[in-house]
Each structure stands twice: as C-alpha cells, then as structure tokens.
Amino acid sequence: MTKRTARAVxxxxxALIKYWGNRDHNLRWPSNGSISLTLGGLExxxxxxxxxxxxxxxxxxxxxxxxxxxxxxxxxxLDRIRRIAGIHxxxxxxxxxxxxxxxxxxxxxxxxxxLTLAGTAAADLSLNPKELSRLARLGSGSACRSIFGGxxxxxxxxxxxxxxxxxxxxxxxxxxxxxxxxxxxxHKGVGSTQGHTLADTSPLQSARVADAPRRLNICxxxxxxxxxxxxxxxxxxxxxxxxxxxxxxxPALIYWSPATIEVIHxxxxxxxxxxxxxxxxxxxxxxxxxxxxxxADQVEERLGDLPxxxxxxxxxxxxxxxxx
Amino acid sequence: MTKRTARAVxxxxxALIKYWGNRDHNLRWPSNGSISLTLGGLExxxxxxxxxxxxxxxxxxxxxxxxxxxxxxxxxxLDRIRRIAGIHxxxxxxxxxxxxxxxxxxxxxxxxxxLTLAGTAAADLSLNPKELSRLARLGSGSACRSIFGGxxxxxxxxxxxxxxxxxxxxxxxxxxxxxxxxxxxxHKGVGSTQGHTLADTSPLQSARVADAPRRLNICxxxxxxxxxxxxxxxxxxxxxxxxxxxxxxxPALIYWSPATIEVIHxxxxxxxxxxxxxxxxxxxxxxxxxxxxxxADQVEERLGDLPxxxxxxxxxxxxxxxxx
Numbered sequence: 001m002t003k004r005t006a007r008a009v010x011x012x013x014x015a016l017i018k019y020w021g022n023r024d025h026n027l028r029w030p031s032n033g034s035i036s037l038t039l040g041g042l043e044x045x046x047x048x049x050x051x052x053x054x055x056x057x058x059x060x061x062x063x064x065x066x067x068x069x070x071x072x073x074x075x076x077x078l079d080r081i082r083r084i085a086g087i088h089x090x091x092x093x094x095x096x097x098x099x100x101x102x103x104x105x106x107x108x109x110x111x112x113x114x115l116t117l118a119g120t121a122a123a124d125l126s127l128n129p130k131e132l133s134r135l136a137r138l139g140s141g142s143a144c145r146s147i148f149g150g151x152x153x154x155x156x157x158x159x160x161x162x163x164x165x166x167x168x169x170x171x172x173x174x175x176x177x178x179x180x181x182x183x184x185x186x187h188k189g190v191g192s193t194q195g196h197t198l199a200d201t202s203p204l205q206s207a208r209v210a211d212a213p214r215r216l217n218i219c220x221x222x223x224x225x226x227x228x229x230x231x232x233x234x235x236x237x238x239x240x241x242x243x244x245x246x247x248x249x250x251p252a253l254i255y256w257s258p259a260t261i262e263v264i265h266x267x268x269x270x271x272x273x274x275x276x277x278x279x280x281x282x283x284x285x286x287x288x289x290x291x292x293x294x295x296a297d298q299v300e301e302r303l304g305d306l307p308x309x310x311x312x313x314x315x316x317x318x319x320x321x322x323x324x
Numbered sequence: 325m326t327k328r329t330a331r332a333v334x335x336x337x338x339a340l341i342k343y344w345g346n347r348d349h350n351l352r353w354p355s356n357g358s359i360s361l362t363l364g365g366l367e368x369x370x371x372x373x374x375x376x377x378x379x380x381x382x383x384x385x386x387x388x389x390x391x392x393x394x395x396x397x398x399x400x401x402l403d404r405i406r407r408i409a410g411i412h413x414x415x416x417x418x419x420x421x422x423x424x425x426x427x428x429x430x431x432x433x434x435x436x437x438x439l440t441l442a443g444t445a446a447a448d449l450s451l452n453p454k455e456l457s458r459l460a461r462l463g464s465g466s467a468c469r470s471i472f473g474g475x476x477x478x479x480x481x482x483x484x485x486x487x488x489x490x491x492x493x494x495x496x497x498x499x500x501x502x503x504x505x506x507x508x509x510x511h512k513g514v515g516s517t518q519g520h521t522l523a524d525t526s527p528l529q530s531a532r533v534a535d536a537p538r539r540l541n542i543c544x545x546x547x548x549x550x551x552x553x554x555x556x557x558x559x560x561x562x563x564x565x566x567x568x569x570x571x572x573x574x575p576a577l578i579y580w581s582p583a584t585i586e587v588i589h590x591x592x593x594x595x596x597x598x599x600x601x602x603x604x605x606x607x608x609x610x611x612x613x614x615x616x617x618x619x620a621d622q623v624e625e626r627l628g629d630l631p632x633x634x635x636x637x638x639x640x641x642x643x644x645x646x647x648x
Binding site for chain 2: 210214244257261262265268
C-alpha cells in the first residue's frame with residue numbers, strides 16, 4: 001500500500017458514575033467502574049491515513065497543528081494499532097470537534113474513540129466492540145465508553161484485560177437531555193490524565209472507591225427503571241464524591257468556578273420546585289444538567305438566564321462510534 | 325438570694341483542624357480532635373442574672389427576643405449549671421455580639437463560652453478551666469475551645485469526660501491575622517448542630533476521621549514552629565475534607581456560594597505569588613483568610629477588591645473567655 005484511509009465519528013459521554021483514579025496509570029486500568037450516557041449531537045470526526053511517504057505521524061486538529069504533547073499521545077495510540085496490525089507506516093490524523101475542547105466535555109473520550117475506529121479501519125483490522133473498547137481505553141480511559149451509544153457501563157475488571165465498556169441500554173431506552181452549562185472556554189489547568197495520578201494522594205479516594213459498587217448498583221437500577229429522583233440523587237452524590245477527592249488531593253484540584261456553584265444551587269432549587277433535573281460535573285468548571293425531556297426547555301431557559309453561564313450545549317442519548 | 329448576676333466576654337474561634345461529626349450527639353462528643361485560633365477583636369458579651377422573681381428563663385440577644393429554639397438551648401445549658409450548683413432559680417440571659425451571627429463565624433462558640441463563664445460565676449461555682457471547657461462543650465462543641473485564648477487543641481477524648489480543650493500556645497506566640505471575607509449575612513439554612521448529625525451519612529466521613537491524627541500532628545507542629553507554608557497546606561486540606569463530607573452527605577450540604585470559590589481561587593493564586601495567606605471555611609459561605617501579619621494589609625486590600633466580598637472582618641489571636 002501507499003495510502004490507506006478511514007474516517008470515523010464518535011460522541012463524548014457524560015459519566016453518571018465517575019471514573020477517577022487508576023489501578024495502573026499506564027494501562028488506564030481504573031480504580032472503579034463507571035456508567036455514562038453517550039452525548040448525541042456532540043461529535044468528533046477523525047480521519048486516519050496511513051501514508052508510507054510521510055516521515056512521521058502528523059496531527060491536525062480543526063485544521064491547526066496542536067501542541068506536540070497531543071501528537072505524542074496520538075502516536076502512542078497509533079503504535080498500539082500498528083502493533084496489532086503488524087505495520088510500521090506513519091499516519092496523518094485529521095480531527096474536528098463540533099464542541100469546545102478541554103473545558104470538561106470529555107473531548108479526549110470522543111477523540112480516542114474516533115481515532116480507535118478510524119485507525120483500526122484504516123489498518124484493515126476487524127476488532128469486535130469489546131476489543132475496540134479496551135483498545136480505546138488505553139488511549140483515554142473514558143473513550144472506552146464512547147465506543148457504545150446510549151447508556152454504557154465500564155467494568156473496572158479483575159484484570160486489565162477485563163476492563164472494557166458494555167452497553168446497558170440503547171439510546172431510545174430513555175430520552176434524557178443533557179444541557180451543558182458552559183462556564184468558561186478557557187483550557188483547564190490540570191488535564192484529566194495528570195489529575196488521575198493525584199487521586200490516591202487524597203485521604204478520601206479509597207473510601208470513594210470502596211463505595212463505588214453501591215453507587216453503580218443504584219445508578220444502573222435507576223436507569224433501567226427510568227427512576228429520575230433516584231438517578232438524580234446518586235448522580236449528584238457521585239459527582240460530589242469525585243470533586244471531594246480532587247479538592248483534598250495534594251496539590252488540591254479545584255475545577256469549580258463561582259458560576260459552577262451558582263448552577264449547582266440553581267439546579268438543586270429547581271428540582272425542589274418540581275423540575276426533573278440534576279447536575280454532574282467532570283474535570284472542568286462546566287455543569288452538565290441532566291433532565292427529563294419534558295422539562296428540558298424550561299431548564300434550558302432558566303440556565304440561559306444565569307449570569308455566569310456563557311453558553312449552552314444540548315445533547316441527547318447518542319449512538320455508538322462508527323466508521324463513516 | 326433574690327438576684328445574683330455575672331458578666332463574661334468570649335471570642336469565637338476559627339478551627340484550623342475542624343470538628344465535624346460526633347460520637348455522641350447529645351454529649352457533643354466529637355468524632356475527631358480539632359485545633360483552633362481564638363479570634364480577638366470579635367466578642368460575645370453575656371450577662372446572666374439568676375432571679376427568683378422570674379417565672380422562667382428569659383433570653384435577649386442584641387436587645388431582641390430570639391426564636392424559642394435559642395431560648396430552649398440556653399435553658400438546657402443553664403440547667404447543667406443549676407444542676408452542678410444545686411439551684412433551681414430561673415435566669416435572665418442578655419447577650420450581645422459585635423459581629424454577625426449565623427453566617428459561619430462560629431457565633432455559638434463564643435455564645436456558649438460566655439454563657440458558661442457568666443452562668444457559673446453567677447451561680448457562685450468555681451470550676452477550673454478544663455471543667456469549664458468540658459461544660460461549654462455540652463452547650464456547643466466548639467465553645468470548649470473558646471474558653472482559652474491563642475492556639476487551642478480540643479482532644480476528642482477516650483471518653484466523654486476526657487473531651488475538652490487545652491491551650492497549645494498563647495496569643496503572643498504567633499501574630500497571625502484572620503481576615504474574614506463576608507460573603508453573605510443571610511442566616512444559613514442548616515445549622516451546625518443539625519449538620520453534625522449528617523456527617524455519618526457521607527461515605528467519606530470515616531476516612532476523614534481516621535486521617536485526623538495525621539492532620540492534627542502536622543498542624544500542631546506547624547503552629548509550634550511558626551511554619552506558615554506547612555500550616556497553609558494542612559489548613560486548606562482539612563477545610564476541604566470537611567466540606568467534602570458535607571457535599572457528599574444525604575442530603576448534601578453545600579455551604580459554598582459563588583463568591584466562596586472566587587475567594588478560594590484568589591487566595592491560592594496570591595499564595596503562589598508569594599503572599600503568606602491560606603483559606604479555611606466553616607459551616608457557611610464566608611472565607612477565613614489566615615495570613616502572616618506582614619502580609620495582612622495587602623491581603624485585606626485585595627480581598628476588598630473582589631466583587632463577591634461584601635464585608636471584611638479582621639481578627640488577631642485573642643485572649644481567653646473571662647468574667648468581667
């Protein structure tokens with residue numbers, strides 16, 4: 001071959017039960033299992049072209065050349081794919097997001113899910129979904145969940161080989177809406193990969209991990225029974241547990257902005273007033289406001305009125321990552 | 325007797341290692357030990373008059389009659405004093421603060437320390453400081469620390485009888501300044517007494533308690549050696565640990581306001597720039613900014629420029645509660 005190319009699309013996901021901390025950082029083998037919703041409407045599109053005429057791997061992101069650290073991480077992932085395929089060809093990776101990167105919308109999840117699909121397709125590999133999920137995980141932990149659509153569970157696994165995601169329920173199971181209150185488009189100071197390595201410096205991480213099976217059970221059941229009040233309380237508690245570990249790490253990671261707290265208090269008040277909405281926050285200041293579809297327009301309007309919210313993104317249960 | 329009266333003054337204190345959660349709620353026997361600084365400049369002045377002509381206990385606070393729940397709690401404390409003194413005389417309690425109550429400046433600590441001193445003096449009791457501290461604790465846990473001046477440690481105790489505070493170092497040991505950024509004067513929704521009962525609903529409380537001896541040792545040593553950088557990091561971690569437990573209780577207690585986060589980020593940035601300042605937050609939105617005296621004016625000016633800070637109080641290491 002001289003050139004082999006493939007293109008894939010993947011959506012980010014919002015963790016309802018969060019991944020934070022690893023048993024093995026290099027393998028991104030997580031300390032606890034997690035559950036997520038794949039966010040339809042938000043997409044990363046990635047083209048991988050293996051090209052023997054290239055001197056080395058190349059990466060363009062939204063038409064621009066990103067920092068070298070990003071290329072390095074992508075090259076390491078291409079190496080995993082090349083190793084399986086038994087090839088040594090450099091690749092050009094072109095990637096585009098339709099949503100802002102690095103502000104806590106899990107852009108690395110959709111990026112590495114799309115890269116895994118496009119890369120393996122371009123290398124003529126035929127992997128099953130579990131294998132794709134496990135492979136995506138090695139590039140970015142939460143990417144293993146973005147391989148699937150709808151509601152997804154990532155099993156921590158008894159060994160690294162068991163650590164992959166599986167679908168819990170398809171997108172049409174429950175038409176929840178995620179309204180993402182964008183607080184800031186500034187790139188966050190400490191990325192998730194670095195953050196995960198700090199988790200065990202918190203005196204609270206082992207208690208958070210030990211309690212994870214309880215939270216996973218409650219969340220899974222609430223999703224399967226479409227029980228919003230139960231989902232709301234476990235999702236908020238789990239998000240607060242992750243930020244509790246972050247706040248108490250050394251150094252402390254405080255991703256919240258003033259407006260993050262503003263949205264937290266607003267959402268809590270609105271739910272007390274009868275709107276089915278709850279909050280969850282990833283490694284950034286933005287607040288994901290998960291709501292039942294019938295209340296989404298009202299929540300969207302109210303969020304738009306909060307002074308600290310500079311933008312709003314709307315996502316619905318999305319489909320799996322796929323080659324296009 | 326027909327009338328016996330005594331007056332006392334006490335200052336609130338700011339916990340550097342926090343009290344949160346009890347082994348016995350009725351006895352206010354705490355889950356972990358704590359360390360505090362008594363806040364000179366802020367005062368509660370309380371007069372207790374045992375008066376046989378009164379039909380029952382009376383309470384006035386800043387010249388007004390407070391809610392009945394406050395009278396009930398004061399009466400229970402008077403009952404403890406009357407029991408020791410072997411009297412049954414009703415009392416009139418008049419109390420005044422020179423700082424706002426119920427916004428996270430530990431007003432119940434100075435209130436019950438002053439009440440304990442004035443009440444026992446009016447009842448002609450002669451208790452030693454440990455006995456006074458233990459007695460004050462039964463009215464409001466952190467009041468046991470306000471019996472003493474300067475830097476104070478409250479031992480959790482092997483039994484309830486061992487649970488009292490003792491001085492660690494006198495006020496003149498280290499001239500730290502506490503600049504209290506007042507975020508809101510609104511009375512907080514959930515008071516500390518009720519909050520303590522929720523601590524054990526958090527999956528993190530037992531890990532926080534188990535780690536307390538480490539934090540107490542680091543904080544005690546940092547105080548005794550006047551080591552500000554070490555003090556700053558343990559004080560902030562301990563405050564975040566308490567709020568981590570609060571955030572993850574059922575129901576969640578989120579005392580922080582948007583401006584609380586604003587001050588947290590500002591203080592962290594200022595310290596990175598070379599100012600000796602750290603933050604600690606009690607059960608309310610206000611932020612105590614502890615700083616070395618030589619940096620206090622600069623920190624005060626910067627705090628005054630933050631839009632979310634509506635008022636600033638300044639305290640220095642204060643003296644013990646005393647009869648006046």
